[in-house]
Amino acid sequence: MASTLAYADGAFTAVGSPSRRVAITSALLATACVIGLVEATIPGLPFAPWLRLGLANAAVVIALAAFGLKAAAPVSLGRVAVVGLATGSLFSPAFVMAMAGAVCALGIMWALKRCVPTTTIVGWSAVGSAAHVAAQFLVAAALLGSSSIIVLAPVSVLVALILGAVVGYLARIVASRLHVR
């Protein structure tokens, strides 16, 4: 058992190998899709049915921490496309909202990693989650042709920050097992 673990350890420290990057990125994308599909079936709370934990973002931040934007972008955007295809919401308003949220979250998390190098996976996740929610509200307001829905945005962003930090902690636990910072 000990030797197997040592071998696994050795295999994981082959940093920089393109095949390792592709393999781990694909595994993260697959994980994100499954989590996204499971979350899509959970009805949510009665007073806030749109509330989601956003656990799929854990896969995105792990990809970002391990390999940067090159891996995080396919995981994030690929996940939205696959989940949209699987749930039949491709190119529907909900899909446009999800894509806008994913793009904004990805952009802001990447910017945070580059511009403030002392931030960690927890901070990226929290702020990315907030950006995701904020972008969704703006797109929803645009689709509805009315800005009144923005009333709900501030409190939702605060909730998203907390949930995002929780997801970030989970991502950090997984990342530590992957020998990724």
Add this chain to the structure above:
Amino acid sequence: MSRADRIVIVVVAALALAVWPLAVAAADGADQVTITGPAGETVVSIAEDAVYEIDGVRGTVTVTVEDGAVCVAESDCPDHTCVRTGAVRAPGSVIACVPNRVIVRVGGDSTDGLDARVR
């Protein structure tokens, strides 16, 4: 969580709190309910119990006003997020049915305190 993480999170939280008053400025006309659909806007009283049928993009949205609260009782949409939002009564509260392009808002049709709309 590093120090930088905490600072960034506090900054975002502060931003959200800073725009809160702007968002809540929509609370004018607290005794009214504004129902916006693809066909236009209808302003009704929240004090009068009534049932309104709104034509949405995908079908009919049934809005019920009862005991000073408003809810979407029925809607022809796939996710029923609007129905599951339940009844709202606080000024500025919103029920949205995105597939049907219908929003129900407690408050009049006055400006909602925002300068611009992102399209």
